[in-house]
Amino acid sequence: MWDLDIFGIDLEQRAYLKKTAIETCINFIGRTISLSEFRFSNNGKKIKSEWDYLLNVRPNTDQSAADFWQDFVYKLLHDNQVLVILTDTNDLLIADSFNRVEYAVYPDVFKNVVVKGYEFKKSFKMGEVIHISYNNEKFTxxxxxxxxxxxxxxxxxxxxxxxxxxxxxxxxxxxxxxxxxxxxxxxxxxxxxxxxxxxxxxxxxxxxxxxxxxxxxxxxxxxxxxxxEELAKLKKDLTSHVALILGIPTTLLHGDMAEYETALKAYIKFCIKPLIKKIQDELNAKLIEKDDYMNGDRIKIFGVAEMDPLELANAIDKLVASMVYTPNEVRVMLGNEPSTDERLNKHYFTKNYQELDSVEGGEKEK
Structure with missing residues (x-):
């Protein structure tokens, strides 16, 4: 009888638990960034650029702009870095793998770049690619x-x-x-x-x-x-840990409506804005020449971090009425182009805003 098999169940490594937590959090950020609009402007006024179509409509033959930027953010957060190359046919492609050769005084070089199983024979210098590092060791x-x-x-x-x-x-x-x-x-x-x-x-x-x-x-x-319920609580707890590392308020992920507005503002301020700043800085450095940048050319990302003007109507009125901002400056802050109406470039104030010495007291004595 000693040779009979003893039955038992091996403890499984459930990879889907890890995948669920990562996919939930990273795709949440990716979907947010995919709503962005990339605008080229000169001194605040929108200008046309050959890059408009690639960044906002069709980066390559196989992806729409929304899909491309969602994959871009996923690769950045999951792998802690992302590399985008421009092919000879003017397609923007996200690299699946690559080797980076670093130099002290010369631009770094990217070799063995692989996209969808195809390895490019040529090497790419840092100035020829879009490369961003997330630099979040805690997450890794x-x-x-x-x-x-x-x-x-x-x-x-x-x-x-x-x-x-x-x-x-x-x-x-x-x-x-x-x-x-x-x-x-x-x-x-x-x-x-x-x-x-x-x-x-x-x-x-x-x-x-x-x-x-x-x-x-x-x-x-x-x-x-x-x-x-305890199993669901454990999955929720794991997802919350990943979310906090990425700067996502757990209220948004789990659908809790309590303090939803506060959580949304914190998400935009501490998670989305820093990420947009990274992408925006890299695009300005690689797609705009230094002389053009000094002359006012910019790439700005809109559509995510701007506030709803209807919610800020009272605050906008106070900003303009107190002469702190012109109406056009407020339009730019809200993600709109400046108006061509010259009256919107002027400062205004209401009668409620006067110097202290100019305020008269009661009736004058006769």
Whole structure:
């Protein structure tokens, strides 16, 4: 009997738990950035550029702008860096892998650039590509370390929950039965069939066989497992950890409406704006010549971080009425082009804003 197999279930590494947390958080940011509009301007006024179509409509033959920028952000956050090359056919492609050769006083060079399984033979200098590093070591370390503990715990909780009410039994052989290879094989086959019947089916019948005995030992035994709510709580907790590292308020991810507006403002300010600044700075450095930049040419990203003008109507009125900003300056802050009406370039103030010395007191004495 010592050679009989002992049945057990190996603890699985559930990769989908890690993938779910990453996909939820990174794609949340990616979808936000994909709403952006890239504008070329000169001294605040929008100008036409050959890059408009590539950045806002069709970066390459296989992707729309929304899909491209969502993949761009995913690669940046997941791999901690992203490389975009411009092909001879004027397509912007996101590299799947590459080797970076760093130099102290010369521009770095990117070699062995691979896109969709195709490796480019040429090397690309830093000035020829769009390259951004996320520089978030906490996120990388978390992915490499913490997920192992969480997946093991999650797997243990699932197994405990699945087998909380499993049927346990003892299968034996009569002492008078000869335990030769043939009978031992029959017994193992009987145990295999019995195990599969109870594991895969809700109801099973075990026949009584002469020489073999079967006895359940779970009667009266209380088996307690983890509830489904606890499993969901663990997944939610893991997703929240990833979100906090990336700067996403957990309220937005989990759909909690309490303090939604406050969470949204924090998300835009501390997560989206820094990311937009990175992308905007890289595009200005690579797509605009130094002399043009000094003459007022800019690439700005709109459509994400701007506030709703209807929500700021009172604040806008105060800013203009107090002579702090002109109407055109306010339009630029809200993501709109300056108006050509010269009256919007002037400062205005209402009668409520006067110098202290100019305010007269009560009635003058006659």
């Amino acid at each position: 370390q978390f992915l490499d370390g913490m997920f192992k503990d969480y997946t093991e715990l999650f797997s243990r909780m699932i197994e405990t929950n699945m087998y909380a009410n499993q049927i346990r039994a003892i299968a034996g052989v009569d002492s008078n039965t000869k335990l030769d290879d043939e009978n031992r094989g029959k017994l193992e086959n009987f145990i295999d069939r019995m195990f599969n019947a109870f594991r895969k089916k809700a109801f099973a019948i075990v026949p009584q066989i002469k020489g073999f005995s079967y006895e359940e030992i779970t009667k009266g035994v209380k088996n307690e497992g983890r509830s489904v």
